[in-house]
Amino acid sequence: MAKAYGIQDWWPGQTPFEICLGAILVQNTNWNNAARAIEALRSRDLLRSDGLAAARTATLEALLRPAGCYRQKARRVREFSRWWLDAGEMAGLQHQQTETLRESLLELHGIGPETADCILLYALGRPVFVVDAYTRRLLARLGFGEVAANRRGYEMLRQRVETLTGPDVVLLGELHALIIEHGKQRCRVRPLCxxxxxxxxxxxxxxxxIVRQRSHR
Ligand code: SF4
Incomplete structure (x- = not known):
């Protein structure tokens, strides 16, 4: 995939905190919409945990409107910002074990395994694999078997891939990014094989x- 699509070098963001915000804002929307919301925050000098933790709800909702679900996302961003501050920001987070961080992130409003693992991998540099819909579809088609889209299925798939790759943060990030690119360009719902x-x-x-031949009998 790297030969076909090139090095992806993800995730966009000028600071670890901005990368975390991107992971939250891109939920249920595309990256362009999330990026517009990030730029709106930047224009008000609000890409800071202290600023976001103290921001007025109405202000936050207006700025996050481009990312959709802006009320929920305003709450998620504010809660996340408080969590980030309470943990001592990057300096404090670096001292915590990956599993402890993961559990703590999963307790926050609106942060599920995919968002938590994006934050861990791309912002905090932890060796975790991010399982998303593209990954599930691709691995099922490659013969790894269907994996349920629930928490248990997520964990199974994540741990299987992490066992194969080892704790290589760059490889895990590239793999996830390449799977997304592959899913967009080729392995779509109707794949271009x-x-x-x-x-x-x-x-x-x-x-x-075989399925098509049977259906034509
Ligand atoms: S595009 Fe086709 S051949 Fe390629 S991984 Fe997807 S299903 Fe397989």
Missing amino acids: DGCPLRGGCTYPATEL
């Missing part, structure tokens, strides 16, 4: 052919 760089190891085209 001809010329796919993974076709040699993928069970999906042959399985699909």
